[in-house]
Amino acid sequence: MTQTIFRTQMQNNIALIEQTIDRMLPQTNDAPQQTLLDAMRYSLSAGGKRIRPTLALEFCRLCGGSDQQVLPAACALELLHTATLIHDDMPEMDNDALRRGKPSCHVAFDPATALLAGDTLFALPFEWIAAAEGVADAHKVALSLELAKATGFYGACGGQQMDLQNESRQDVTLEELKQMYAYKTGALIIAACRMGCIAAGADNNMLELATQYAARLGLAFQIVDDILDVTSTEELLGKPIGSDLEQNKNTFVSLYGLEQAQQEAKLLTDEALALLQQLPGSDFLTELTKLLLSRKS
Numbered sequence: 001m002t003q004t005i006f007r008t009q010m011q012n013n014i015a016l017i018e019q020t021i022d023r024m025l026p027q028t029n030d031a032p033q034q035t036l037l038d039a040m041r042y043s044l045s046a047g048g049k050r051i052r053p054t055l056a057l058e059f060c061r062l063c064g065g066s067d068q069q070v071l072p073a074a075c076a077l078e079l080l081h082t083a084t085l086i087h088d089d090m091p092e093m094d095n096d097a098l099r100r101g102k103p104s105c106h107v108a109f110d111p112a113t114a115l116l117a118g119d120t121l122f123a124l125p126f127e128w129i130a131a132a133e134g135v136a137d138a139h140k141v142a143l144s145l146e147l148a149k150a151t152g153f154y155g156a157c158g159g160q161q162m163d164l165q166n167e168s169r170q171d172v173t174l175e176e177l178k179q180m181y182a183y184k185t186g187a188l189i190i191a192a193c194r195m196g197c198i199a200a201g202a203d204n205n206m207l208e209l210a211t212q213y214a215a216r217l218g219l220a221f222q223i224v225d226d227i228l229d230v231t232s233t234e235e236l237l238g239k240p241i242g243s244d245l246e247q248n249k250n251t252f253v254s255l256y257g258l259e260q261a262q263q264e265a266k267l268l269t270d271e272a273l274a275l276l277q278q279l280p281g282s283d284f285l286t287e288l289t290k291l292l293l294s295r296k297s
Contacts, residue, residue: 001283009284010054016067017053021075024128039109039117043082047100051221051292052077052188056196058285059210065200072132073143073195076125080147081188083121084156086114093160094247101235122151135199142198150191159184163249172250178219185225186218213275220268221292226251227261228297236297269293 021044026037053074060070089096089104090111097107106114129135129143149155162180166172193214197207228237229244230253244251252261272289276282 001287003287006284006287010288013054013057014050016071017050017057017075017078020071021078024072024075035109035113036116036120039105039113040082040121042108043086043099043105043117043121044079046102048078050078051288052081052192054288055189055192055214055285056199058288059193059196060200061196062279062281062285063197063200063202063206065196065202068134069139070196070199072128072135073147073199074192076128076147077188077192077195079121079125079128080151080156083118084151084160084188086118086121088160090114093164094243096243136201139198139201143195146191146195146198150187155183155187155191159187166250167248169250172255174255177250177252177255181219181222182215185222186215189218189221190214209275209278213272216268216272216275217289217292220265220272223252223261223265223268224293224295226253227258227265228295229253230258232296265293 025041025044028034028037031037056070056074056077057067060067060074085099086105088094089099090106097104099105102108104114105117109117125147126144129140129147132140135143151157159180159182162176163184166176166180190211193210194207197210202210226244229241229251232241234241244254252264256264269289269292273286276286276289279285
């Protein structure tokens with residue numbers, strides 16, 4: 001796949017995802033609770049690569065499914081991911097004033113509104129999946145289960161709790177760090193790939209391959225985040241660099257150094273790419289996987 005074709009497909013995916021989200025959000029400009037919707041839209045429109053919904057779309061297509069079968073679930077992933085970012089930025093969590101170069105939701109509005117915006121973006125995805133047209137009821141249940149598991153105790157929320165606790169520890173091991181990353185970042189990426197397969201009615205073998213690929217991609221993705229916190233710029237990253245060190249976070253870079261972190265991210269990416277070689281027609285996913293390793297923001 002040429003870079004021109006890849007970029008065009010990526011842009012088309014992002015446009016489709018953003019148009020669908022905009023269409024499915026409440027269509028009002030004067031509701032009594034309008035500030036809540038404004039805060040949700042503000043955070044959803046802050047930019048981002050739409051990686052998770054794109055993975056769901058592409059795995060569904062790879063398994064022979066249609067966009068209609070997966071789009072509500074794919075967009076639900078982006079809502080839920082945005083909810084975690086809103087909450088993570090709040091003073092009680094990471095206390096980040098910037099997100100993607102813009103004031104964080106709690107700064108642009110206020111902490112109470114940001115909390116409610118995050119809560120609503122946690123709930124709305126399950127409404128979207130339940131109400132999806134042209135999706136079998138059994139698939140709706142399976143999609144909701146994947147998303148709930150990736151969000152809760154063994155997912156993003158549990159991972160964030162582990163991350164907070166690790167800030168006060170000096171004895172975090174490699175396995176503990178990887179487990180935290182698997183929950184905080186990896187779980188939603190795994191869910192995205194699996195949900196694409198589920199929407200298309202894929203078999204267990206395909207689900208397992210997608211899971212193994214996504215587990216490696218998710219860990220590599222977070223390690224690259226650690227690297228960028230040291231090597232990128234505030235302009236590219238959209239938030240101050242060095243924030244991990246400032247907040248006493250245990251990261252791959254702080255524990256093992258920049259060079260070893262880069263080597264680990266490359267190794268995991270190579271393993272993910274090897275798994276994709278088992279899937280005919282995965283050219284787009286191959287290019288996306290390479291891009292995520294070399295990204296600058």
